[in-house]
Amino acid sequence: MGQTNLRASLRKRHSQLKGQRDDLALRIEAVKRDMAKLDELEAELPKLDELIRASELLLKDNDPDFDPDENPPLKPWTHHIPVPFGQCGRRGLKVLKEANAAMSVRQVAQQVLREVGVDEPELETLRRVQNAIESSFRKFDGRTVESSGAYPKQWRSIVKRELKFDP
Incomplete structure (x- = not known):
């Protein structure tokens, strides 16, 4: 060397x-x-x-x-759902854009979980995903999504205004 x-x-x-x-x-x-x-x-x-x-x-x-x-x-202040951190709202909006009918938050959450490979989620997991998606929808209500305003709320993407809400 x-x-x-x-x-x-x-x-x-x-x-x-x-x-x-x-x-x-x-x-x-x-x-x-x-x-x-x-x-x-x-x-x-x-x-x-x-x-x-x-x-x-x-x-x-x-x-x-x-x-x-x-x-x-359960560790506090950690991510506890199978959907990657920060993706629930985006994936929920994607589901609404692809939907053929207005959907409830629960239906959107179930579809998002199916897409990440969780076909039968535990009740707590479903609740957490619903909360994340609903808060995102409320944040963007009127800008990217619209709600029926009636209980239980149904949601649709603003690009699919032709979809009717259930009476």
Whole structure:
């Protein structure tokens, strides 16, 4: 190996080692910051355990057949539906554009879920998708979609104004 190649390899390795050291220093600082929060976080555990026991007591009082093991943990502030994040409204609008009749939000949600491969969704999943689609429709009401205004609302794309709402 020539001297030029050796120097280039050593410089590259030197840069890699410096980058690795800087990354390690940042990770150490993050751990130190987290360690400072450890006591505060550990103090929250008993409070959460108490709240969980209290909610189980209320649920068992309301429903004697309630089984806490059938209610899995759910991370807060995360995406819980099979439709990719930010796609519910767009996919719902696409369904309305392709529809041959005005549709309810539930019908649109079921079609969106079918398109992502969920033919028989759980009730909670369907509810979450409906909420996402309905909020998008309300946001764009009059601009890209129209509603019947009557309960239960039916929706249509504004490009398909010829579709009639059910009486």
